[in-house]
Amino acid sequence: MSRASTKEPLIHITRRSTIAPWKGIVIRIAAIVVAFLLCSMLAYFLIGAKPADFLINFFQGLFGINRMSANIRLWMLAKDTAILLLIALALTPAFRMKFWNIGAEGQVLISALAAAAVTYYFGDKLAKSEWLLLLLMLAASITAGIIWAVIPAIFKALWNSNETLFTLMMNYVATYFVAFCLVKWTPDSSSVLGILDHGHLPTLGNDYILILIFTLITTVFMFVYLNYSKPGYEISVVGESTRTARYIGINVKKVIIRTMILTGTICGLTGFLLVAALDHSVTATSVGGLGFTAIIVAWLAKFNPFVMILTSLLLAALNQGAGQITSSFSVSTALPDVMIGIILFFVIGCEFFIRYSIHFRKKAHTSVVQEKGDES
Amino acid sequence: MDQFTAPALMLRGISKSFGSIKANSNVDLELRHGEILALLGENGSGKTTLMNMVAGIYYPDDGQIFIDGEEVVISSPKDAFKYKIGMIHQHFKLIDLFSAAENIVLGVKDGTRYNIREVNERVRQIADRYGFIIDPTQKIHEMSVSQKQTVEILKVLYRGADILILDEPTAVLTPQETSKLFEVLRKMKADGKSIIIITHKLHEVLAISDRVAVLRKGEHIATVNTAESTESSLTEMMVGKKVTLNIDRAIPENIRRRLVVSSLSGKNEDGMQILDNVSFTAFGGEILGIAGIAGSGQRELLEAIAGIYVPEAGEILYADPGRDGDNDGNGSSDSDLIDLRKKTPMQIRELGVRLSFVPEDRLGMGLVGSMDITDNVMLRSYRNGPFSLLDRNQPRQLAQDIVNDLGVVTPNLQTPVRRLSGGNVQKVLVGREIASAPSLLMAAYPVRGLDINSSYAIYNLLNEQKANGVAVIFVGEDLDVLLALSDRLLVLNSGRVSGILDARQTTKEEVGFLMTKSHDAPDDGSDKKDGGERQ
Numbered sequence: 001m002s003r004a005s006t007k008e009p010l011i012h013i014t015r016r017s018t019i020a021p022w023k024g025i026v027i028r029i030a031a032i033v034v035a036f037l038l039c040s041m042l043a044y045f046l047i048g049a050k051p052a053d054f055l056i057n058f059f060q061g062l063f064g065i066n067r068m069s070a071n072i073r074l075w076m077l078a079k080d081t082a083i084l085l086l087i088a089l090a091l092t093p094a095f096r097m098k099f100w101n102i103g104a105e106g107q108v109l110i111s112a113l114a115a116a117a118v119t120y121y122f123g124d125k126l127a128k129s130e131w132l133l134l135l136l137m138l139a140a141s142i143t144a145g146i147i148w149a150v151i152p153a154i155f156k157a158l159w160n161s162n163e164t165l166f167t168l169m170m171n172y173v174a175t176y177f178v179a180f181c182l183v184k185w186t187p188d189s190s191s192v193l194g195i196l197d198h199g200h201l202p203t204l205g206n207d208y209i210l211i212l213i214f215t216l217i218t219t220v221f222m223f224v225y226l227n228y229s230k231p232g233y234e235i236s237v238v239g240e241s242t243r244t245a246r247y248i249g250i251n252v253k254k255v256i257i258r259t260m261i262l263t264g265t266i267c268g269l270t271g272f273l274l275v276a277a278l279d280h281s282v283t284a285t286s287v288g289g290l291g292f293t294a295i296i297v298a299w300l301a302k303f304n305p306f307v308m309i310l311t312s313l314l315l316a317a318l319n320q321g322a323g324q325i326t327s328s329f330s331v332s333t334a335l336p337d338v339m340i341g342i343i344l345f346f347v348i349g350c351e352f353f354i355r356y357s358i359h360f361r362k363k364a365h366t367s368v369v370q371e372k373g374d375e376s
Numbered sequence: 377m378d379q380f381t382a383p384a385l386m387l388r389g390i391s392k393s394f395g396s397i398k399a400n401s402n403v404d405l406e407l408r409h410g411e412i413l414a415l416l417g418e419n420g421s422g423k424t425t426l427m428n429m430v431a432g433i434y435y436p437d438d439g440q441i442f443i444d445g446e447e448v449v450i451s452s453p454k455d456a457f458k459y460k461i462g463m464i465h466q467h468f469k470l471i472d473l474f475s476a477a478e479n480i481v482l483g484v485k486d487g488t489r490y491n492i493r494e495v496n497e498r499v500r501q502i503a504d505r506y507g508f509i510i511d512p513t514q515k516i517h518e519m520s521v522s523q524k525q526t527v528e529i530l531k532v533l534y535r536g537a538d539i540l541i542l543d544e545p546t547a548v549l550t551p552q553e554t555s556k557l558f559e560v561l562r563k564m565k566a567d568g569k570s571i572i573i574i575t576h577k578l579h580e581v582l583a584i585s586d587r588v589a590v591l592r593k594g595e596h597i598a599t600v601n602t603a604e605s606t607e608s609s610l611t612e613m614m615v616g617k618k619v620t621l622n623i624d625r626a627i628p629e630n631i632r633r634r635l636v637v638s639s640l641s642g643k644n645e646d647g648m649q650i651l652d653n654v655s656f657t658a659f660g661g662e663i664l665g666i667a668g669i670a671g672s673g674q675r676e677l678l679e680a681i682a683g684i685y686v687p688e689a690g691e692i693l694y695a696d697p698g699r700d701g702d703n704d705g706n707g708s709s710d711s712d713l714i715d716l717r718k719k720t721p722m723q724i725r726e727l728g729v730r731l732s733f734v735p736e737d738r739l740g741m742g743l744v745g746s747m748d749i750t751d752n753v754m755l756r757s758y759r760n761g762p763f764s765l766l767d768r769n770q771p772r773q774l775a776q777d778i779v780n781d782l783g784v785v786t787p788n789l790q791t792p793v794r795r796l797s798g799g800n801v802q803k804v805l806v807g808r809e810i811a812s813a814p815s816l817l818m819a820a821y822p823v824r825g826l827d828i829n830s831s832y833a834i835y836n837l838l839n840e841q842k843a844n845g846v847a848v849i850f851v852g853e854d855l856d857v858l859l860a861l862s863d864r865l866l867v868l869n870s871g872r873v874s875g876i877l878d879a880r881q882t883t884k885e886e887v888g889f890l891m892t893k894s895h896d897a898p899d900d901g902s903d904k905k906d907g908g909e910r911q
Contacts, residue, residue, distance in 0.1 A: 012437075230759060233754075233758055236744065236751075237755070240745065241745075244742070244744055244755070247682070247721065247742065248721065249725065
């Protein structure tokens with residue numbers, strides 16, 4: 001009788017049907033811890049930073065070194081989180097519909113440009129009624145955001161064009177359109193617009209409070225919209241199966257366009273806040289890649305608006321902590337980018353262990369099989 | 377052990393789990409040389425999983441496999457071929473643009489140079505030996521389902537398989553094709569091949585096999601000699617309790633004209649004529665069965681009535697039962713008929729047409745797999761209520777009623793329907809469609825993939841609807857069931873109605889002939905049998 005059982009594969013991977021919530025959390029935390037350890041080791045070998053120093057600097061980046069800087073750092077973190085979260089919320093309804101909009105960058109940027117344009121052209125004329133100017137800016141931003149978002153939606157709905165490529169290309173159009181406007185607006189063609197004098201939102205004690213309020217309202221609204229409203233229900237049906245949607249009589253084209261109008265509206269709001277509450281200006285890099293980072297935020301949270309608070313916080317914190325590393329160790333910004341990449345890789349990669357469980361073939365097992373083989 | 381007295385294939389203590397689900401536990405099985413063994417069991421009893429382990433697709437968690445008395449390890453399909461095991465899967469794995477011979481030789485590494493003429497010749501020889509009729513140079517996409525199956529069988533024979541495993545080979549075949557396949561299988565058996573045939577059709581088991589191995593819930597119940605078995609003894613082993621296999625068919629009472637389809641024609645996405653001048657009438661209070669080989673236009677016909685597919689020409693007229701004033705059996709007069717063609721599902725509902733449709737593709741069309749039972753029940757009614765917020769209270773109550781009344785096995789109402797077994801998915805779908813009190817109920821292959829108990833539960837539901845005066849249109853594939861359940865039977869053949877028969881009078885052979893006969897054949901008057909048409 002042959003001893004064939006020694007050829008058995010060592011590792012078995014099986015799909016989990018369910019997983020206890022605490023296990024999922026433990027796996028995710030473990031992944032982040034391992035990623036941090038790996039990053040500090042990498043920093044040690046590349047720039048000679050002691051792992052402890054490395055970690056301390058990272059967290060100083062988040063929480064500051066004393067009370068005053070902590071105050072500033074935490075407000076910065078909250079602001080970055082909020083803007084990232086807003087853009088992710090804009091993407092979410094489309095993503096639930098499996099409409100892969102990677103054009104939030106351009107949709108926000110063109111909205112920011114619209115707000116800036118209103119201030120540029122009407123700022124002085126409406127200097128006495130600031131609130132009217134702000135309303136005009138908001139209206140212009142949202143209109144611009146909707147236009148940018150709905151063009152690919154119309155093409156998708158009517159001719160089933162690929163929305164991913166389309167929205168990506170719209171980003172470039174937005175970027176160069178901003179560059180064009182800046183050249184036109186600056187007398188010496190320096191393309192530096194500088195701080196606009198008018199159209200500033202009131203600060204309410206802190207520069208960022210208004211942004212947080214807008215973001216919170218949008219988060220709750222989006223949660224209710226997606227889970228408890230009729231249009232949100234239609235989004236889920238269309239996302240899962242357009243055949244089911246047609247079977248039940250949902251107008252798929254209408255749902256696609258309506259959803260992208262919503263995306264454009266929130267992108268518009270974000271662009272408005274960027275100009276009226278934060279930058280008071282616009283450049284071709286005003287959004288700074290947040291439109292792409294927001295895609296990761298939405299995906300990591302599996303499109304749940306409340307979980308997105310956590311994932312946008314994670315990404316904003318990574319950016320801020322990594323920034324501190326750059327200045328403390330005076331290294332190029334490439335290293336923090338590598339770090340963020342490693343951490344995201346682990347955070348996303350650990351989903352594998354949440355979906356699948358891995359069994360190692362026990363050594364004892366092989367001998368049992370052999371004994372049984374001997375009997376027969 | 378002597379190689380010649382040892383069984384061709386022997387399984388000992390085979391177990392396999394997927395997560396927490398035990399697909400097979402401790403299964404023993406024996407296939408003798410030169411016999412046909414039927415592997416019988418309900419859906420989900422682990423037949424295919426077990427055979428996939430023999431074919432090298434899965435690897436067992438535990439247990440041993442012996443070929444001719446020698447223990448072997450089969451960890452890939454390549455290993456399986458090494459031991460001369462060939463499996464013909466239920467879903468064909470062929471390349472459409474290749475010819476039969478090209479598909480057959482694909483992946484064969486015998487060290488010789490590739491020469492398609494020699495391959496063609498060898499394929500012809502093998503085909504002749506067992507009585508297959510095939511042209512090795514014909515492309516797969518030009519073939520019928522049964523021809524494709526022939527290619528799959530030749531593929532494993534070409535590789536020199538001595539043990540053949542066929543996974544539900546008759547599911548896609550007409551009665552005539554099935555008996556041809558059985559002839560071939562008998563010839564192979566006479567040639568010394570050992571054959572396992574997976575099926576859940578009892579009469580086929582009795583017709584073809586020497587012995588029957590019965591699986592239930594992943595366990596091997598018994599292997600018995602076919603000659604000593606009956607349909608009811610096998611069912612009892614398969615289900616675990618006595619089951620009556622009778623479908624009550626009441627004589628239709630008080631029938632009324634409900635749906636008049638006339639001269640319906642249309643093309644599918646590829647521009648093929650998929651519906652060709654289809655005309656029939658469906659009556660409230662009877663079940664109209666629709667038979668035909670797969671892809672004869674059944675899907676398009678139902679989707680046209682439901683407003684999902686827009687045919688090019690013809691009429692779909694609906695008689696509203698609310699306006700049934702006179703008792704002449706025809707229901708409403710012609711002026712009250714509503715034309716449903718070119719109407720969307722939404723418009724059809726707004727016209728007050730109480731039409732329910734159980735589509736063939738349950739999770740792809742009828743339900744949303746990732747949503748829970750409540751949200752799926754809500755699909756038809758979510759627009760109710762004046763506000764744009766959803767009201768889940770009534771749907772939740774309805775979902776609970778469906779779960780209780782139809783015996784849906786589910787952990788709770790929040791379980792995504794994708795996680796439910798096939799029978800329970802179908803109960804949720806049928807339950808929802810019946811809940812809207814239809815006057816016209818269409819069901820496409822409603823028992824496909826369901827176990828015996830679930831199937832009979834569905835037949836009973838359809839019969840209940842018939843008794844309530846609903847016009848039921850039932851598209852099926854199992855001719856025995858179609859003949860036992862329907863009052864009249866419409867046969868579709870390449871998009872045309874090749875006959876409307878009285879299901880109480882006709883025979884399987886007649887239906888099979890109408891399903892497959894060529895349109896070019898001289899019309900012998902069998903079209904539109906008068907016996908079936910009620911006036």
